[in-house]
Amino acid sequence: MKLATLKRGGRDGTLAVVSRDLRQCTPVPAIAPTLQYALDNWSALAPRLQAVSDELNAGKLTGAEAFDPAACHSPLPRAYQWADGSAYINHVELVRRARNAEVPESFYTDPLMYQGGSDSFVGPRDPIAALTEDWGIDLEAEVAVVTGDVPMGASAERCAEEIRLIMLVNDVSLRNLIPNELAKGFGFFQSKPASAFSPVAVTPDELGPAWQGSKLRLPLQVSLNGQPFGRPNAGEDMTFSFAQLVAHAARTRELEAGTIIGSGTVSNKQGSLHGSSIANGGVGYCCIAEVRTYETIETGKPITSFMKFGDTVRIEMLDAQGESIFGAIDQRVTRYGA
Amino acid sequence: MKLATLKRGGRDGTLAVVSRDLRQCTPVPAIAPTLQYALDNWSALAPRLQAVSDELNAGKLTGAEAFDPAACHSPLPRAYQWADGSAYINHVELVRRARNAEVPESFYTDPLMYQGGSDSFVGPRDPIAALTEDWGIDLEAEVAVVTGDVPMGASAERCAEEIRLIMLVNDVSLRNLIPNELAKGFGFFQSKPASAFSPVAVTPDELGPAWQGSKLRLPLQVSLNGQPFGRPNAGEDMTFSFAQLVAHAARTRELEAGTIIGSGTVSNKQGSLHGSSIANGGVGYCCIAEVRTYETIETGKPITSFMKFGDTVRIEMLDAQGESIFGAIDQRVTRYGA
Numbered sequence: 051m052k053l054a055t056l057k058r059g060g061r062d063g064t065l066a067v068v069s070r071d072l073r074q075c076t077p078v079p080a081i082a083p084t085l086q087y088a089l090d091n092w093s094a095l096a097p098r099l100q101a102v103s104d105e106l107n108a109g110k111l112t113g114a115e116a117f118d119p120a121a122c123h124s125p126l127p128r129a130y131q132w133a134d135g136s137a138y139i140n141h142v143e144l145v146r147r148a149r150n151a152e153v154p155e156s157f158y159t160d161p162l163m164y165q166g167g168s169d170s171f172v173g174p175r176d177p178i179a180a181l182t183e184d185w186g187i188d189l190e191a192e193v194a195v196v197t198g199d200v201p202m203g204a205s206a207e208r209c210a211e212e213i214r215l216i217m218l219v220n221d222v223s224l225r226n227l228i229p230n231e232l233a234k235g236f237g238f239f240q241s242k243p244a245s246a247f248s249p250v251a252v253t254p255d256e257l258g259p260a261w262q263g264s265k266l267r268l269p270l271q272v273s274l275n276g277q278p279f280g281r282p283n284a285g286e287d288m289t290f291s292f293a294q295l296v297a298h299a300a301r302t303r304e305l306e307a308g309t310i311i312g313s314g315t316v317s318n319k320q321g322s323l324h325g326s327s328i329a330n331g332g333v334g335y336c337c338i339a340e341v342r343t344y345e346t347i348e349t350g351k352p353i354t355s356f357m358k359f360g361d362t363v364r365i366e367m368l369d370a371q372g373e374s375i376f377g378a379i380d381q382r383v384t385r386y387g388a
Numbered sequence: 389m390k391l392a393t394l395k396r397g398g399r400d401g402t403l404a405v406v407s408r409d410l411r412q413c414t415p416v417p418a419i420a421p422t423l424q425y426a427l428d429n430w431s432a433l434a435p436r437l438q439a440v441s442d443e444l445n446a447g448k449l450t451g452a453e454a455f456d457p458a459a460c461h462s463p464l465p466r467a468y469q470w471a472d473g474s475a476y477i478n479h480v481e482l483v484r485r486a487r488n489a490e491v492p493e494s495f496y497t498d499p500l501m502y503q504g505g506s507d508s509f510v511g512p513r514d515p516i517a518a519l520t521e522d523w524g525i526d527l528e529a530e531v532a533v534v535t536g537d538v539p540m541g542a543s544a545e546r547c548a549e550e551i552r553l554i555m556l557v558n559d560v561s562l563r564n565l566i567p568n569e570l571a572k573g574f575g576f577f578q579s580k581p582a583s584a585f586s587p588v589a590v591t592p593d594e595l596g597p598a599w600q601g602s603k604l605r606l607p608l609q610v611s612l613n614g615q616p617f618g619r620p621n622a623g624e625d626m627t628f629s630f631a632q633l634v635a636h637a638a639r640t641r642e643l644e645a646g647t648i649i650g651s652g653t654v655s656n657k658q659g660s661l662h663g664s665s666i667a668n669g670g671v672g673y674c675c676i677a678e679v680r681t682y683e684t685i686e687t688g689k690p691i692t693s694f695m696k697f698g699d700t701v702r703i704e705m706l707d708a709q710g711e712s713i714f715g716a717i718d719q720r721v722t723r724y725g726a
Contacts, residue, residue: 061428061644090399128468128644130507133577157572164574165503169468169644181541185640202724203519224640234495236502237575239471243641302523302562303581306399306466306507386540 051103052250053215054377055085055123057173062086063123067102068250072377075117078102085125085251089307092198092214096253119377124171124247125217126196129310132168132245134192134221135161135295136314137288141340144317144324148343161290161298164237166221166245168310174249174377177384178222178357186226187357187383191272191336191365193284194219194312195292196251200305209300210264210293216257218248218270218365219312220379225339225356247310248365249377260369264291268375270316272336273364274357280334282318282325284367315340324348357383389441390588391553392715393423393461395511400424401461405440406588410715413455416440423463423589427645430536430552434591457715462509462585463555464534467648470506470583472530472559473499473633474652475626479678482655482662486681499628499636502575504559504583506648512587512715515722516560516695524564525695525721529610529674529703531622532557532650533630534589538643547638548602548631554595556586556608556703557650558717563677563694585648586703587715598707602629606713608654610674611702612695618672620656620663622705653678662686695721 054075055063062084066075081098082088088095105111136142142162143153172178180187196215204212227241254261260268267285272278290298295311316336318325324344326332335341342352357363366378392413393401400422404413419436420426426433443449474480480500481491510516518525534553542550565579592599598606605623610616628636633649654674656663662682664670673679680690695701704716 130466130468131505133505136574156568160568160572162572162574163577165505165577167469167471167503167641168506169647170642179540180640202517227640230494230498232573234498234500235570235575236474236500237573239501239503239637240640299577302518302565302578303505304508309507 051100052252052256053085053099053125054117054250055125055127056121057123059083061127063127067099067106068117069106070256072117072250072374074106074114076102076106076111076114086308089196089198089214092307119249120175122175122249123173125215125251126171126247126308126310128170129168129308130306131309132166132312133163133299133309134166134312134314135163135290135298137161137290137295138314138317139289140287140319140325141315141317144340144343148346158289161295162314163295163298166242170244172244172246174246174379176246176381178381179384179386180243181386183358184226185224188223188225188338189272189336189357189363189365190221190223190315191270191280192219192221192313192315193266193270194247194310195296197296197305197309197311198307200296200300200309202300202302202304204297204300206291206293206297209296212296213254213264213292215251215253216261216266217251218367218376218379220246220363220365220381221312223337223339246379246381248379252375257375264293268367268369269333270336271366271368272334275362278328278334280336281328282316282333282336284313284316287317287319288313359383359385389438390590390594391423391437391463392455392588393463393465394459395461397421399465401465405437405444406455407444408594410455410588410712412444412452414440414444414449414452424646427534427536427552430645457587458513460513460587461511463553463589464509464585464646464648466508467506467646468644469647470504470650471501471637471647472504472650472652473501473628473636475499475628475633476652476655477627478625478657478663479653479655482678482681486684496627499633500652501633501636504580508582510582510584512584512717514584514719516719517722517724518562518581519724521696522564523562526561526563526676527610527695527701528559528561528653529608529618530557530559530651530653531604531608532585532648533634535634535643535645535647535649537645538634538638538647540638540640540642542635542638544629544631544635547634550634551592551602551630553589553591554599554604555589556705556714556717558584558701558703558719559650561675561677584717584719586717590713595713602631606705606707607671608674609704609706610672613700616666616672618674619666620654620671620674622651622654625655625657626651697721697723
C-alpha cells in the first residue's frame with residue numbers, strides 16, 4: 051500500500067491511504083490519525099490500512115478525494131530518528147579521489163552512518179530555506195526506509211523483516227559548512243539542515259521484483275532547474291543493503307518504530323570512477339558535489355556552482371511502466387523568512 | 389513547576405505534575421496526555437499546568453498520589469531531537485592532553501555538538517543494557533534543556549527565552565567504540581547508546597538564583613557503586629551557556645518544540661588542568677574517561693576500569709537546602725536480553 055501525510059490536523063498531519071496510481075487518497079483517522087501512530091501499532095493496524103488500500107485501488111471506495119502532492123507533508127513530518135548511511139561507496143571514492151585521499155579498507159565492510167536531525171522535516175513541495183547562498187546549498191537524492199521496532203544486535207536478516215516502508219529523500223547539505231564541521235570531529239550538524247521526503251511512502255510489496263535483497267533496483271530521476279541531472283540505478287553499486295544499514299544502526303541500541311534509515315547519495319560507477327553526466331551519455335549524479343569533484347579531477351577546479359535562491363530540484367522514481375511510485379520531491383531554494 | 393512522565397499509557401507515557409518536594413504527583417490527562425503534547429501547545433497549556441502545580445504545592449489538591457521515581461520514564465521517553473554539546477572545555481582539554489594534542493583556538497568560540505539518537509531513551513531507574521562489557525561502558529553526567537520552537541538563525545538572547553525545561557542526563561558512552569567511529573569522520577553513532585534523563589524536568593523559575601545566564605549554578609552529585617565520584621559545579625567552567633548551545637543548533641534550521649540540548653560532561657578545572665578525585669579533596673569527575681585520562685597523564689596508563697555488569701551509577705542535584713531538585717538517575721549495568 052501507499053501512505054501519505056496530509057498537511058492538516060496539527061504538527062504530525064493526517065494519515066491518508068493513497069491509490070497505486072497516485073490519483074486518489076482517503077484520510078483514515080478512524081484507523082490511525084498519524085503515520086507514527088500506525089507504525090507504533092503496525093501489526094494491528096496494517097491489515098486495516100491494507101483493506102482500505104485494496105478498496106481504493108479497486109475503485110470501490112466512496113468519498114475518496116483527489117491526491118495532491120502539494121498538500122502533503124513528508125510522510126513523517128517529524129521523526130524520532132533519522133540516520134543516514136553512505137552505502138554507495140562510489141560517492142565516497144569520488145570525493146576522496148579529488149583530494150588524493152585513500153578510502154580505508156574498512157569502509158567496504160563497516161558502513162558509514164551519521165545521525166541526522168529529525169525534529170522538523172519539510173514537505174516534498176516546500177522550499178529549501180536558507181539564510182544565505184554562501185552555505186553552498188546542495189541536494190542529495192537518496193532512498194530511505196522506515197523501520198518497526200528493532201532489538202539491539204538484530205541480524206541483517208531480522209532487520210530485513212522490520213522494514214515497513216520505503217520512500218525517497220532529499221538530504222539537503224550545506225557544502226561550505228562541512229569541512230569545518232567534520233574537522234571538529236563530531237560529525238555533521240549545521241551542515242545538514244531539514245530534509246524533505248517523497249509525498250508517498252510505500253510498503254515493500256508495492257515494489258514487486260524491484261525490491262530485492264533489501265535494495266531498490268530502479269533508477270532515481272533527478273532534475274536540476276528542469277534539466278535532467280541524474281538517473282543512476284539505486285540497486286547498483288550499493289555496497290550495503292538496507293537490512294545491513296538497519297543492523298548497523300541497531301548494533302548497540304534498540305531502534306524504535308518510525309526510525310528512518312537512508313541510503314546515502316545514490317551513485318553509480320558507470321564502469322569508471324568518475325561517471326559521466328547525462329549530457330555526455332552517462333547516468334549523471336545525485337548531488338552537485340560529485341559533479342564538482344569530477345570537474346576538479348578533470349580540470350583542476352570545480353565549475354558547476356551550488357544551488358542559488360530560485361533554483362529548483364526534482365527527485366522521482368518511475369516503475370517499469372513509467373509511472374511515478376512515490377510522487378515527486380520538487381523544491382525551490384528560497385531565502386528563509388523572506 | 390516540576391513535570392514527570394509516568395510509565396503508563398503507551399510509548400510516550402502519561403504526563404504528571406510533581407510537587408516541589410518530589411513527594412506527590414498528579415497525572416494531568418485532561419490538560420495534556422504527554423509532555424510532548426504540552427510542549428507542542430506550551431503557551432496555552434503551561435498556565436493550566438502551573439495552576440495544578442500551585443494547588444499541589446499548597447496541599448490543596450485532592451487525589452494526589454505518592455511520587456515514585458521508579459515508576460517514571462525519562463520526561464520525554466522518546467524525543468524528536470537530542471543534540472549534545474561539549475560546553476565544559478576542561479573535559480576536551482583533558483582528553484587531548486592525554487594524547488598530546490592541542491585544543492584548536494576555535495573550540496573556545498565555536499561549540500562542539502553532536503546529533504544524538506532520541507528514538508528510545510531509557511527511564512532514570514532502567515538498566516544500562518549492553519551486549520558486552522567489552523564496549524567500555526561509561527557514564528557522562530550532564531545537564532540538559534528542552535526548548536520550544538526556535539526559528540532558524542535565532543540569537544542566543546532569543547534562544548534563552550525558548551528554554552522551557554531543565555533536567556539531568558546520563559549520556560552513556562561506549563568508549564572502546566569511539567576511536568574507530570570518530571576516525572570514520574561522521575561522528576558518534578554506535579558509541580552512543582540510549583541515554584537516561586532525571587525523573588523530573590523543571591521550569592527555569594523552579595531553580596531561582598541557581599539559574600543565571602542560562603547556566604545552572606549548582607554542583608552535580610555523581611556516585612559510582614555507592615561511592616562519591618563527582619560533585620563539580622555545573623555553573624563553573626561552562627564555556628558556552630545553554631542559550632549559546634541552542635543558538636548553535638538553530639543556526640541553519642528551525643528547532644521544533646521538544647528539542648533536547650545537552651551541556652556535555654560537566655567538568656571543573658579546579659585550578660589545574662587535571663582536577664582531583666573526591667578522595668584527594670577535589671570535586672571529582674562526571675565520567676570514567678576523565679579519571680583514566682588523568683591516570684594516563686600521571687602514571688602512563690589508565691587504572692580505573694569502565695563499568696561492568698552489576699555496576700551502578702547515581703546522578704542527582706541538590707538545591708541550597710539539600711533537597712533533590714530533579715530526583716535521581718540511578719542505573720545498573722546489565723547484559724541486554726538477560
